[in-house]
Amino acid sequence: MLRLFEAHREAEAARDFDAILETFVTDCCLEKVPLGLRSEGRDAVRAGYEAQFFTAFPDLAPEDEGMAFGDVIAVWGTLRGTSRGDWLGIPRAGAHSPCPLPTSCRS
Numbered sequence: 001m002l003r004l005f006e007a008h009r010e011a012e013a014a015r016d017f018d019a020i021l022e023t024f025v026t027d028c029c030l031e032k033v034p035l036g037l038r039s040e041g042r043d044a045v046r047a048g049y050e051a052q053f054f055t056a057f058p059d060l061a062p063e064d065e066g067m068a069f070g071d072v073i074a075v076w077g078t079l080r081g082t083s084r085g086d087w088l089g090i091p092r093a094g095a096h097s098p099c100p101l102p103t104s105c106r107s
Contacts, residue, residue: 004023017049020046052088056087059082059084065078073103075104078099081096083096
């Protein structure tokens with residue numbers, strides 16, 4: 001599970017959408033609870049990454065600060081990026097903003 005998570009982070013850093021999707025199961029779901037976003041299925045997850053994250057924040061990068069493992073992987077840290085495009089109806093601001101990043105993954 002750790003290797004899969006590491007492969008996912010590497011694919012995100014490379015902006016390799018095909019490799020990102022390879023780290024998801026076929027009937028996957030990507031949910032951002034604080035934002036009220038839920039993408040179901042690989043096409044929706046890909047669209048979410050492209051439009052909601054990498055287009056609006058092209059330098060988006062997580063800084064993982066800790067991990068815990070069991071049946072679920074829990075990761076926490078900070079997500080950093082510069083607002084370079086519209087995001088969820090909010091116009092680009094050009095500001096660089098850190099955001100707390102709690103993540104959980106399960107197989």
